[in-house]
Amino acid sequence: MYSRIHEPHACTLTDALREWATSCPGAPWLEDSQGSAFTVGQALTGSQRFASFLHHRLGVQPEERVGVFMSNSCAMVATTFGIGYLRATAVMLNTELRSAFLRHQLNDCQLSTVVVDAALVEHIASLADELPHLRTLVVVGDAPAAVPGHWHQVAWTDSSACAPWEGPAPQPEDIFCIMYTSGTTGPSKGVLMPHCHCALIGLGAIRSLEITEADKYYICLPLFHANGLFMQLGATVLAGIPAFLKQKFSASTWLADIRRSGATLTNHLGTTAMFVINQPPTEQDRDHRLRASLSAPNPAQHEAVFRERFGVKDVLSGFGMTEVGIPIWGRIGHAAPNAAGWAHEDRFEICIADPETDVPVPAGQAGEILVRPKVPFGFMAGYLNVPAKTVEAWRNLWFHTGDAGMRDAQGLITFVDRIKDCIRRRGENISATEVEAVVGQLPGIHEVAAYAVPAQGAGGEDEVMLALVPSDGAVLDMADIALQAGALLPRFAKPRYLRQMDSLPKTATGKIQRAILRQQGSAGAYDAETAHAR
Template identity: 50%
Template structure:
């Protein structure tokens, strides 16, 4: 176990990696499930130092922003750890982003260096304005003219720069909010560390554990909660490039994994697989699921024989403030308050706490310095608004019971969550509003037809006078401009959108209306349960 847990000044993953490289040496830290490639603790430290050296030779220095757009893999970990070793800031981009969804974080963060997989290179072709800040581009995989090979790190001089401070900004992750484009969350090293520490302390992670990681490393769950917990505990990770429902159980059995995390959609997809004789032939002792619906909890325990299923609640901004307790199953709730945070349920208009059992907004604040985001990049007004009255306003409604367990009720904000992604409704609208024949459009969430499958995306459309909209062409248009998770499944043509007296769209009315007999289903893709 990392020795710096009690010293807040040592809350950074570069410090963890340095210590574990000495303590664990040639013990394997991460193994790829599909290829068998491995990275030991010593190799992770040494590779990170060489990546940092390569970046420094390219002109990068402490505090500079370096964007990373890579799939799950050892190169992702080398890049992330190398940027941190240099005390630079990683701008972590979702590997599925394209079009305006990709242009926004690039132009907003204005990184000086980009590390990108060759498979994603074509997506940058029409983003000249968004990539104007880039001085150097390192490409993983096939050579791209005019760029540098990321593999050059192997011959680089290792960096010996000082390790970052706990309050330095480690990375920027983009998360959707109530309105407008996704916001860049400024995440200090201590904040990133606390994601992993929360898992270690609540799931009881030890060096004997094997963590199966199938969630994207571009999100805090995969990278910071799971890989982070592994590094702090000196455990091992089995990393899959992309989640597969069919491959989930075979991976667990082959790897001997003892821990894993699941989002609502993953729980639904795995449990939809046909029951088999080998459902209990794994070593999984604990699973962290969010949300943890009662039917899912029952299936995890009864069908798969998993002893502990923990709920949780958090955000990129707030860390994970609520966890279930081992040995105390409370399916349907988010768990109790993790003691490194304070949580209250309050009236969203007045911020006055509501009575036990009543519904209000979930508000959070940390008990440790650096254990929270440092703000939104380039958006001081939004930062102050979210932090008003010294509580972070999550925009989610919930209630707390007499035992201190919090139950999520609904979203106050107009943010859609689909396939583990938070998606801004306005981003969807902006990507589709210029399609021929659309006069007005409003995107909103409707319940998935898969229990626990989070949301599906629906768009209400008002057509221009006399226009006939080709829905197949609209679906193709969406596919060409948007990542898969953001493409609407349902549309409904309406004569007008419901609006307030100040002309704001009444999305709550649209959500309440939901799918009707007039709704058209665009999902002709026969989407597999491998997202």
């Protein structure tokens, strides 16, 4: 374990890697699904060589921003830590970004240098005339023979000839990276994340999962998001444990990867957990070392399958966002299906408040989740280029998450939904994500989105509507789906309207844009209430 693990205000991941590599340089750390592997010493040396390459060969200065447009790999880790050692700022770019979404982030950060996988170069090249700041592409892998653009192109492997960087170490308050939050009504916003903020996320995982040196992490979520980079990879650096990096999540290989890697820990999103659950059962479902899984959200149906079918002893959840880290975590040995967990109260303060007045609400009543840090530089330093948005989010000296939740008398916090995505029907607040978790398990359904549409003459309340994307070759019978869903859901959460769609509208980071679905209304949709009346 990192020697400063009990001093969160002084922690940085770069210092944790340096300390680990100094004491155990030959210890295995990373193996990726592309066949590369790093000991801790190799990771440190590779990262410091890359820092030197950026500065001495490419002219990148401390505090300058460098884009990282890469999929999970050992090279991506060395790149990100190398930028950190230089005291520059890594801009973590989602590999699914295209066109206007990619242009916005590249130009918003005024990126002059981008490290990019060879397979992704074409997406930057397509914007050649719209990126006035870009001057250098560092290409990982075999670059295309001819790529149009006004920039200089160099190979990532050229960094191996550089001497390791020996400049000043980054401090907890320095900005380690920028991650963009997906916007539904406007452009995504860059979140300025200090080194301490990033390390604090990994520290939370160590406490929540009770990580020991006997553990190993299987990381299949992307490193351009905080879950993969800090909750998982960051925790391995701080705890001094190995990890297996999957280039991209695959439900069909998930179990084989878990077994082959010998992993004891992994994380899921709600959708990845559902995709794993939907795989056909096998005789190997319990033949692995996985002892704990952290999934957000963690519906009771999912938790039961991971415990009973896969034999995972502890299935936990948590709550957080890029701006605040993870202030709420589950606990080993304390099953809490559907709930997020308990606040790490020595590091964060949580308030559940009326979203209109910011006045705290009683235990058991839903309100907006407000957060503020107790650790210096344990939060974002603001939104890049939009100070007004930073001030707006920090109203009344609390960061407003925009998420609804409730806390019981024992302090257990349950995430309800995005406030704007809550559905209120028959006097009950309905979580869209919970409806989706149930309906998404029905046969023939590939994806589902639940959202509110206005109920006629119901005093401003809502009806539940579903947008459904069928699996390949499936034919959806709306009446049958409404019947099956009605049998599984509480009466107040039964969907009234259902519509089949070829695909769901999503942001660049894959979040469903319910606002667009709501605008489309219920006209022409299957109406379970009137059909039943007939």
